Amino acid sequence: MASRAGIVVTGTEVLTGRVPDRNGPWLAEQLRIVGVDTAEVIVVGDRPDDLRWSLRALAEQGLDLLITSGGLGPTADDLTAEIVGEVQDRPSVVDAELEQQIGAIVARLSAERGWQLDAAATAHAVRKQALVPVGASVLSPVGTAPGLVVPVADGRTGPLVVVLPGPPPELQAMWPLVLADAAVQSALAGRSELRQQTLRLWGTSESEIAATLRELGMRLDPLEITTCLHDGELEIVTRFGPSAQATYDSFAAAIGERYPETLFSTDGRTVDDLVADRLMEQNLTIATAESCTAGMLAARLTDRAGSSAYLLGGLVVYSNAAKQELAGVSKDLLDQVGAVSAEVALALAEGARDGLHADLGVGITGIAGPGGATPGKPVGLVHLCVSGNGRTMSRRILVPGSRAAVRTRSTVAALHLIRQLLTQ
Amino acid sequence: MASRAGIVVTGTEVLTGRVPDRNGPWLAEQLRIVGVDTAEVIVVGDRPDDLRWSLRALAEQGLDLLITSGGLGPTADDLTAEIVGEVQDRPSVVDAELEQQIGAIVARLSAERGWQLDAAATAHAVRKQALVPVGASVLSPVGTAPGLVVPVADGRTGPLVVVLPGPPPELQAMWPLVLADAAVQSALAGRSELRQQTLRLWGTSESEIAATLRELGMRLDPLEITTCLHDGELEIVTRFGPSAQATYDSFAAAIGERYPETLFSTDGRTVDDLVADRLMEQNLTIATAESCTAGMLAARLTDRAGSSAYLLGGLVVYSNAAKQELAGVSKDLLDQVGAVSAEVALALAEGARDGLHADLGVGITGIAGPGGATPGKPVGLVHLCVSGNGRTMSRRILVPGSRAAVRTRSTVAALHLIRQLLTQ
CATH class of the missing domain: 3.90.950.20 (CinA-like)
Structure with a gap:
């Protein structure tokens, strides 16, 4: 059976739509590439109770891996590291080495960009960002916030939680460190390859495709097929394990035969x-x-x-x-x-x-x-x-x-x- | 205490990021306007088990209202109405009147747009879209899919579930019908006004604002303040009950005094x-x-x-x-x-x-x-x-x-x- 993951995106600005969620979909795609299926993306505001609830609910669903994004900034509404520590039963303490490292980064950025920062405010923000649950491993900061890999406390069972910063460039730059982490590799030991292919049509309706899928019927069983309309284009996205490659190939050929005029992409190109x-x-x-x-x-x-x-x-x-x-x-x-x-x-x-x-x-x-x-x-x-x-x-x-x-x-x-x- | 809602956005195309989620944030904002706080937005793929899990998990969180979007289309991966009926303990049956209504809409659209639809395929799709959980009320289709308001089965307790179509124009056009529904009004009886105000700054860093918030300290207690950087702009969004209006006004005035050069919007205008x-x-x-x-x-x-x-x-x-x-x-x-x-x-x-x-x-x-x-x-x-x-x-x-x-x-x-x- 494939490994399954859940993603928790934190931030009232995302929950209320002021900022679109760019991390959930990106992480889901990265997980797919390494053979991990994403069960849900949960968006929660900057509220400790809701974040705690979502982590516990996903843990109870029996997922292997949870990933959070956001809530690692310097302001008081940034609570993720602390809550994750609590949910995993690992109290947070200041990591002195990390505090120095973040302090040096902030000093360098301030010098480069000409920021005029209040020294006490900066020290407070740096210390907050250096809080690490005991027993977690630290992923080096790309911006100022470190990532964390937080196993559940010894003697308990539950998913591994990976804590990542909210800004998409920082999160994306940190991803290779996540995959290289020993605890992550062990959590993903059960993974199996999941392929994904996309067919794109311009000028065919969703009803026509629905009829075609019904006609092709149970021959499609090992494929997970979803269709959606997207600015007038119809996308057919199919996920399948390696053993179903031949089934997919004949499905794609059947679509090509039926819709030679409207099928414009079979290789993912937009x-x-x-x-x-x-x-x-x-x-x-x-x-x-x-x-x-x-x-x-x-x-x-x-x-x-x-x-x-x-x-x-x-x-x-x-x-x-x-x-x-x-x-x-x-x-x-x-x-x-x-x-x-x-x-x-x-x-x-x-x-x-x-x-x-x-x-x-x-x-x-x-x-x-x-x-x-x-x-x-x-x-x-x-x-x-x-x-x-x-x-x-x-x-x-x-x-x-x-x-x-x-x-x-x-x-x-x-x-x-x-x-x-x-x-x- | 305020009413709280949860939103479930269905669709593998949203979960995997091929289509951005436009419904979750929009619904959260509409709920806020009528005094309902959104606890979470959960994005799930077109998989019955995951949709079922998310509805049940949100119900266990003790929310008053759940809203789903998507999964009402004509294809077999569109499963929402059926799963919601199951979770609410209400089996689905074909609503003959609704079947006629949807059939007429499809016929009109086909004529207007020159679609060449297979008759059997169309009839099958129409019947599927006319499946309604027993005891649910139907919200008239804006596109081809109706909305549903599905109470939990008699004798059980649980949130009311409102089922809405996925295309944002259809969902948005249907919203007035949701608010007018008697069961929805009763579920929201506990609601209380929640105000939201936004300050926007250009040229002030998040660390500076964090320091200011700390200085202002506990005077801000009744306010829920979140900050975020957005294409270089810093947004401070504050939510509060009517009794905290004076606190908010003095907070906004304090920001105006400290950042006269960079504060460019206090009334929500971008x-x-x-x-x-x-x-x-x-x-x-x-x-x-x-x-x-x-x-x-x-x-x-x-x-x-x-x-x-x-x-x-x-x-x-x-x-x-x-x-x-x-x-x-x-x-x-x-x-x-x-x-x-x-x-x-x-x-x-x-x-x-x-x-x-x-x-x-x-x-x-x-x-x-x-x-x-x-x-x-x-x-x-x-x-x-x-x-x-x-x-x-x-x-x-x-x-x-x-x-x-x-x-x-x-x-x-x-x-x-x-x-x-x-x-x-």
């Missing part, structure tokens, strides 16, 4: 990856002219390092004057067909392409809402166009939902239009 | 809100020229409806040629001082402002990394400039962390520079 890879392979450059998305496509095309190889630049043409002056759309055309039209999307694509001397241009114009609808042009209507390399492809979409949904979906639809132009 | 409000109040227009952020600032300036009142447009000047041709930066300047320099940031701001005939122009140029560093210009170095309305403000920042962190922080820093120019 539409962003495919667009970037094809632009690089074909040695093409691209430029954008965006109205309702106002830079979202250009920003997304530059998410990856090295994107200067293909994105030359873009135009954010929010006003009609900008459409005319920056992208060269004629006033007559705007007067005749309106800014939200297939004709203007084409003119924007050509304007971006020619104005920036790129191989391809992309135009996006639409009504993000909630205002701006006119007769025949409802909120959510968006025209897209990609032009260049000897081809032009246009698309009209009608996106339900909020302003944010319309803008995000338009950006994704534009990426798919680029992908399609580069594929066919 | 820097985005403040920039938009000040542009509107002062009747000013703005344009952007972005290199490393490549449209992120323009996209963020247009997140709000009505932003066409101030954002005219922008230039994404990723390549040096684009900097010259679109923003009019001289080749000599680029050769002399390099693209990442205070001089080029100023030239970009002026180029955007003049090229788009705006009152204000913003320029951003930096090294997002991981490549691109040169001697004296490390990854994370970003120059920002805002110019117009008779003033020019420049800033140089050095952002630690990933490419994404550098780009996001630069965008936030630019918003603060605009805010500062419009304030002083």
Whole structure:
């Protein structure tokens, strides 16, 4: 049987949604890679009782490993190390060596960044961060907070608890130390490889896939298949043990046979990856002219390092004057067909392409809402166009939902239009 | 004592981070507004055992109300209604009226959107979505899935469970029906008002605030104060009952006295809100020229409806040629001082402002990394400039962390520079 883990993310700012949880999903994926299945992610506020409850509840579920993130900072609401010590029956004491180490880090950071810290306040914060449950092992700080590996007290049974800092870069940098820890390795002794594969489709509904899964029926038994819609893309994610590889391969082949037009990724690559890879392979450059998305496509095309190889630049043409002056759309055309039209999307694509001397241009114009609808042009209507390399492809979409949904979906639809132009 | 709730978000796609959890935080905030405190958000995969465990564990914690999101779709991995019925000791049966209602919705959507659905597959999916635990009340579907309010079986004690669909627009649209439900109102009878206020600072460290909180000491006792760093901004969020209002007011005043330069929001408004409000109040227009952020600032300036009142447009000047041709930066300047320099940031701001005939122009140029560093210009170095309305403000920042962190922080820093120019 596979090892199972639980993750406890602490922080009222996460519980209340002021900060999205980036640690729970990241840890779940890292655990999967080493063959550990995550049962739950629990988000709790900075309240000792709730943190204590969640650790005890997960322990009672019989998990092998618990991981906490956050609550290791210098303020009084940062309580994780102490509560974990209590739950594991190990009182916390100041680790003098660690106190020195953290003090040195804070002094160095202060000097580098020109902080003016109060000496007493700093000493207090450093001492707090050097509190370690007796018998725990310390993972060296990446920021100022150390990580901890805290076994349950001798003579009791329960999961090992790994305590990690909340800032995602610190947590991620500390992960190799977690995997190298002897107690962690021993807790994970029962692990077995768990594979995960993703199929991505654009233009197939969840109901169609549900019907296909029912038809394929019990042949799929050893696979754990989940589907979800994600900005208009349908993702099929499958987890399975190594012995089910052949079953998965025939399942993926069956999906490919049934949905040859809409299945666009079988190897985990996103539409962003495919667009970037094809632009690089074909040695093409691209430029954008965006109205309702106002830079979202250009920003997304530059998410990856090295994107200067293909994105030359873009135009954010929010006003009609900008459409005319920056992208060269004629006033007559705007007067005749309106800014939200297939004709203007084409003119924007050509304007971006020619104005920036790129191989391809992309135009996006639409009504993000909630205002701006006119007769025949409802909120959510968006025209897209990609032009260049000897081809032009246009698309009209009608996106339900909020302003944010319309803008995000338009950006994704534009990426798919680029992908399609580069594929066919 | 306040009512307390627990939230269970289902979906392997959320547990594994393919989709961020937008429901847990939203529900926690809605509950707070009606005086209900959220103890935990638990994210579980589409596995019956784990969902069952989380519902039972939360029930044992003695909460008054549990809310689930997701797992109501047409596929076999959508199991929530059935499991909730089981945990509440109420077997599920097909609700014939609801089956008809959902069938009509699916037929209408198919007609509108041109779906080609297999009739048998659709009927099966509709019947599945019409399964209702005996004794539960049904909340009318917003999409195709109904919500459910499921009391525990007669003769047992336990929390009320509210079952909501996973897509955030559907869940949010259904919320008024939840609050209007008689069983929900009765479960929340013990609720008491919980206020929440947010202070936002730009340029004050978490250690300084920790020291201030310690100095203010026990005067703060009735307040639940949490602090967090968020893209370089420090947020202090305080929750308290109505009787502690005066304590909160004096706390907020004390922060205002100690940090007059860095405290920028006391009423919940974000820097985005403040920039938009000040542009509107002062009747000013703005344009952007972005290199490393490549449209992120323009996209963020247009997140709000009505932003066409101030954002005219922008230039994404990723390549040096684009900097010259679109923003009019001289080749000599680029050769002399390099693209990442205070001089080029100023030239970009002026180029955007003049090229788009705006009152204000913003320029951003930096090294997002991981490549691109040169001697004296490390990854994370970003120059920002805002110019117009008779003033020019420049800033140089050095952002630690990933490419994404550098780009996001630069965008936030630019918003603060605009805010500062419009304030002083």
